[in-house]
Amino acid sequence: MGECLGNMREWSISLETNLVKDVIKKAKTTSRLTSGTKLNIPVRYYTITYLYKDKSKEFIRGWHGIHKNAFYLSDVFLEHVYNNGKWIKDSDTEWPSGNEFNLEDTFVKLGIKSGRYSLKKTNHKKKSKKKRINELYDLYYSEVLHKTIN
Numbered sequence: 001m002g003e004c005l006g007n008m009r010e011w012s013i014s015l016e017t018n019l020v021k022d023v024i025k026k027a028k029t030t031s032r033l034t035s036g037t038k039l040n041i042p043v044r045y046y047t048i049t050y051l052y053k054d055k056s057k058e059f060i061r062g063w064h065g066i067h068k069n070a071f072y073l074s075d076v077f078l079e080h081v082y083n084n085g086k087w088i089k090d091s092d093t094e095w096p097s098g099n100e101f102n103l104e105d106t107f108v109k110l111g112i113k114s115g116r117y118s119l120k121k122t123n124h125k126k127k128s129k130k131k132r133i134n135e136l137y138d139l140y141y142s143e144v145l146h147k148t149i150n
Helices: 013-029 074-080 104-114 129-133
Strands: 045-054 065-067 138-148
Touching: 013 045
Parallel strands: none
Antiparallel strands: 045 138, 065 138
């Protein structure tokens, strides 16, 4: 069971403390990931992920999270994206060939997540590779701390 609240603003210990309290409360009372079910299972652990902006525009799958109107952690790419940048579908039966990573599918997914694209809009315009490289996005690497609730 889990809950996630992101904060891409300035950091302070009081802001972090309040976010942790809010996440733990929501995990115990509403949990978006389980649609409010299984609330009888106690929350014992939580994870804090600290993000550090990388000045590079060279995306490395599994190392970088990406922000463009919305955010995906680096783990999302390892769990949901092929080596070539295509997002895994439940209907896929084979691992595609090719390892040249293309962020186009990710930009569409981030647009949907941020509300800039509609889920109903299926024909998102493909941009030239040169224009894609110049997209306004930020890369982040992270440090993860695992903690136990006292």
